[in-house]
Amino acid sequence: MTDLPTLKVKSNITIDTKQSSGRLSRWVAVGLIVFLVLYFVITMNNIRTIDERITAIKDGPYPVSVAAGHVETILTQIRTLAYRPTLTDPDRVIKSVEYSYETNNADLEAQLTLIKEQDDQNYDLAQGLFDDFSVLINAENAFIDYCSSPSVTPEEVEAYVNDNLFPVIDRMLENDLALLASTTNFIDESYDVISGVLLTTTIASIILILGVAASLAIYLTLIYRKNQRERQLRENLESALEIAQNANAAKSTFLSNMSHDIRTPMNAIIGLTTIADTHINDTIRVKECLTRISTSSKHLLGLINDILDMGKIESGKLTLNEEQFSFPELISGFITIIQPQVRAKHLKFDASLPNVKNEMLIGDSMRLNQMMLNLMGNAIKYTPEGKAVSIFIEEEPCERAGYHNYRFVFKDEGIGISPEFLKVIFDPFERENNETTRFTEGTGLGLPITKSIVELMGGTINIESTPHVGSTFTVVIPLKDGIDPEEGDDMAALYGLHMLIVDDDELVRESTHETLSELGIRNETSPSGHHAVEMVQAAHADNDDYHAVLLDRFMPGMDGLDTARKIREIIGDTTPIILVTAYDYNEIQSEAIEAGITAFISKPLFKSRIYHVLKLQCIDGGVETFQVVESAKDAQLQGRVLLAEDNELNSEIASELITQLGPEVEVATNGLEAVEMVDSADENYYQLIFMDWQMPQMDGIEATKTIIDHARRTGRNHPPIVAMTANAFNEHRDMALEVGMDGFMAKPIDVKELEKILRKYLG
Numbered sequence: 001m002t003d004l005p006t007l008k009v010k011s012n013i014t015i016d017t018k019q020s021s022g023r024l025s026r027w028v029a030v031g032l033i034v035f036l037v038l039y040f041v042i043t044m045n046n047i048r049t050i051d052e053r054i055t056a057i058k059d060g061p062y063p064v065s066v067a068a069g070h071v072e073t074i075l076t077q078i079r080t081l082a083y084r085p086t087l088t089d090p091d092r093v094i095k096s097v098e099y100s101y102e103t104n105n106a107d108l109e110a111q112l113t114l115i116k117e118q119d120d121q122n123y124d125l126a127q128g129l130f131d132d133f134s135v136l137i138n139a140e141n142a143f144i145d146y147c148s149s150p151s152v153t154p155e156e157v158e159a160y161v162n163d164n165l166f167p168v169i170d171r172m173l174e175n176d177l178a179l180l181a182s183t184t185n186f187i188d189e190s191y192d193v194i195s196g197v198l199l200t201t202t203i204a205s206i207i208l209i210l211g212v213a214a215s216l217a218i219y220l221t222l223i224y225r226k227n228q229r230e231r232q233l234r235e236n237l238e239s240a241l242e243i244a245q246n247a248n249a250a251k252s253t254f255l256s257n258m259s260h261d262i263r264t265p266m267n268a269i270i271g272l273t274t275i276a277d278t279h280i281n282d283t284i285r286v287k288e289c290l291t292r293i294s295t296s297s298k299h300l301l302g303l304i305n306d307i308l309d310m311g312k313i314e315s316g317k318l319t320l321n322e323e324q325f326s327f328p329e330l331i332s333g334f335i336t337i338i339q340p341q342v343r344a345k346h347l348k349f350d351a352s353l354p355n356v357k358n359e360m361l362i363g364d365s366m367r368l369n370q371m372m373l374n375l376m377g378n379a380i381k382y383t384p385e386g387k388a389v390s391i392f393i394e395e396e397p398c399e400r401a402g403y404h405n406y407r408f409v410f411k412d413e414g415i416g417i418s419p420e421f422l423k424v425i426f427d428p429f430e431r432e433n434n435e436t437t438r439f440t441e442g443t444g445l446g447l448p449i450t451k452s453i454v455e456l457m458g459g460t461i462n463i464e465s466t467p468h469v470g471s472t473f474t475v476v477i478p479l480k481d482g483i484d485p486e487e488g489d490d491m492a493a494l495y496g497l498h499m500l501i502v503d504d505d506e507l508v509r510e511s512t513h514e515t516l517s518e519l520g521i522r523n524e525t526s527p528s529g530h531h532a533v534e535m536v537q538a539a540h541a542d543n544d545d546y547h548a549v550l551l552d553r554f555m556p557g558m559d560g561l562d563t564a565r566k567i568r569e570i571i572g573d574t575t576p577i578i579l580v581t582a583y584d585y586n587e588i589q590s591e592a593i594e595a596g597i598t599a600f601i602s603k604p605l606f607k608s609r610i611y612h613v614l615k616l617q618c619i620d621g622g623v624e625t626f627q628v629v630e631s632a633k634d635a636q637l638q639g640r641v642l643l644a645e646d647n648e649l650n651s652e653i654a655s656e657l658i659t660q661l662g663p664e665v666e667v668a669t670n671g672l673e674a675v676e677m678v679d680s681a682d683e684n685y686y687q688l689i690f691m692d693w694q695m696p697q698m699d700g701i702e703a704t705k706t707i708i709d710h711a712r713r714t715g716r717n718h719p720p721i722v723a724m725t726a727n728a729f730n731e732h733r734d735m736a737l738e739v740g741m742d743g744f745m746a747k748p749i750d751v752k753e754l755e756k757i758l759r760k761y762l763g
């Protein structure tokens with residue numbers, strides 16, 4: 001059982017699972033906190049340093065330096081006082097000096113006491129000052145006493161001062177200045193320390209501000225990116241939703257189309273069966289019904305095949321065969337299938353492959369045929385009556401050794417495709433909504449299937465289309481070169497013949513000219529009927545008559561048949577005139593014979609086909625190619641077939657179809673019964689076994705294995721076994737051949753295929 005096609009929702013949703021931005025923001029936050037802590041520590045440390053310095057200055061050096069300043073002033077005053085007793089009125093002066101000494105000494109003592117108490121660092125200096133203070137007081141007292149003597153002269157006073165008083169004062173001044181310098185030093189140094197601390201604080205603040213600003217910038221960027229991602233995600237989700245909704249709508253449309261498309265042929269089959277039943281004695285009517293039932297059944301089968309193909313494509317199970325096939329046979333089979341559709345719509349049709357040299361190729365011919373039928377089928381379906389469709393095939397070099405590229409160009413003058421629809425044309429179930437498609441059968445599966453086949457083959461497909469003008473589908477596929485069985489043939493039989501090619505299409509003229517020249521045929525070309533008649537006339541007059549004329553059917557001016565009539569008037573009845581046409585020639589056969597046509601050759605013109613037709617006509621005596629030759633083909637077959645089939649209706653149909661061709665049929669209703677019937681019969685009693693796959697008790701695969709095994713063990717031959725099954729995929733075919741079956745036939749039974757197999761084994 002194969003699944004129905006599942007709809008793939010194509011979307012480009014990407015959700016960032018790495019969360020790199022989350023990690024980044026965490027690192028930024030941690031960095032910021034570390035910064036803040038560092039800043040706090042540095043700042044607190046700096047404040048503490050400043051505080052310590054200020055306290056140290058306040059408690060020691062500052063008051064000490066102030067006091068030292070005072071001391072300096074006082075000592076200077078005391079020093080100055082020493083000169084006063086030399087002045088006039090010594091008593092009064094001495095009293096005044098004595099008084100000044102007292103006040104200054106009191107002041108000095110206070111300052112020195114303060115210095116001694118406050119200054120720990122300059123203890124020696126402070127102590128020295130303090131010690132000298134007592135010496136100074138004594139010296140002052142001695143000085144006052146000395147000056148009080150009336151006989152002492154100013155010179156003696158001055159000498160006394162210089163010898164006894166000034167040395168003490170100068171020593172004290174010296175110590176005081178040293179103390180002052182020391183405290184000033186300490187204050188300067190503290191100032192430097194505080195400046196340094198202020199600088200580091202300022203730097204730390206700047207770094208912190210920059211850090212905060214950078215973190216803020218990163219944070220804002222992250223938020224912006226996050227918002228952007230969220231917006232992108234939202235958009236993706238919205239588009240995924242839209243795609244899902246569209247897919248769902250397409251699926252619903254598909255189901256309703258399917259229901260309609262399946263019902264239409266089913267309805268026809270049921271209705272026509274009823275009509276045939278009620279007119280059972282009217283054989284013409286019954287035959288007509290049966291023909292139409294057959295058409296509807298084939299349509300239904302096509303539909304089911306498309307759905308199954310789509311299912312396989314979507315589950316990736318579509319595989320390709322690689323086998324050698326004849327390109328001319330493939331193309332002629334394809335043209336035979338499409339000719340009735342072309343005829344029914346009165347379309348102009350052309351098929352050409354001007355430069356295709358390889359006739360044997362390796363690839364999946366069935367899928368190639370499917371691709372061509374889909375694209376040409378669409379071209380025909382979507383082109384109004386009377387317009388033109390064409391297929392053009394070209395062989396091109398390929399990069400892969402042993403391969404050639406084949407360019408298939410399908411052109412039509414149809415309704416065209418809008419640019420909007422071109423965007424979704426390869427999506428499953430999509431059909432353009434217009435008047436034509438509404439009234440044309442279709443599922444929207446043909447193109448997706450075609451595209452998948454082409455891509456699986458390593459090819460490409462392109463569309464160019466203009467609404468109301470037409471479309472061109474171009475497919476390029478690389479195909480492996482096969483081995484031409486006729487390659488060894490020298491094809492020399494036609495050497496030296498003289499021929500005329502008449503075709504209005506320059507490409508066809510040139511390629512046919514080339515092909516004939518390769519075959520050693522001397523040939524001329526003519527673009528029109530009139531001109532061709534003149535050439536025939538001239539050749540006749542020169543006694544160089546053409547041995548054959550290749551004549552295109554449709555040409556402007558004089559068409560192929562009229563040209564043939566005129567030529568016949570000149571050269572009589574014997575020279576073969578071969579009509580080249582892309583159409584089914586059966587319908588013009590009698591008119592053509594009457595016009596003097598000897599044979600037909602269908603377009604496109606392969607070298608082998610031209611060779612065979614010309615050889616037949618010019619060398620082998622010219623058997624008319626359109627004469628249907630009675631052959632052994634229609635003779636009744638003899639023999640006995642064992643049909644292993646559990647379904648009664650299928651068994652009845654198969655039996656009937658087989659017996660119509662001559663052989664007898666015996667039926668086994670399951671695999672086990674089939675094995676028993678073969679075992680109990682004589683060795684060559686059955687000439688063929690058709691084996692169903694799925695059967696109760698023992699399935700076809702098991703039964704085949706058992707029959708082969710029994711035959712080997714008993715040393716007998718077993719009849720050829722051909723699978724006849726609804727398991728119609730390549731893998732089933734491969735499996736059947738693997739277990740030892742001799743052939744494979746898919747249901748529903750194709751009568752021609754059945755006959756081919758019967759003739760192979762019973763003929």
Ligand code: ADP
Nearest residue numbers: 378379382416431432442443444445446447471
């Ligand atoms: P179907 O023909 O069954 O509807 P396809 O997948 O083959 O499905 O094509 C899908 C759609 O593409 C068609 O329904 C039609 O609208 C459009 N189409 C395909 N081929 C042609 C063509 N040659 N000209 C115009 N429209 C086309």
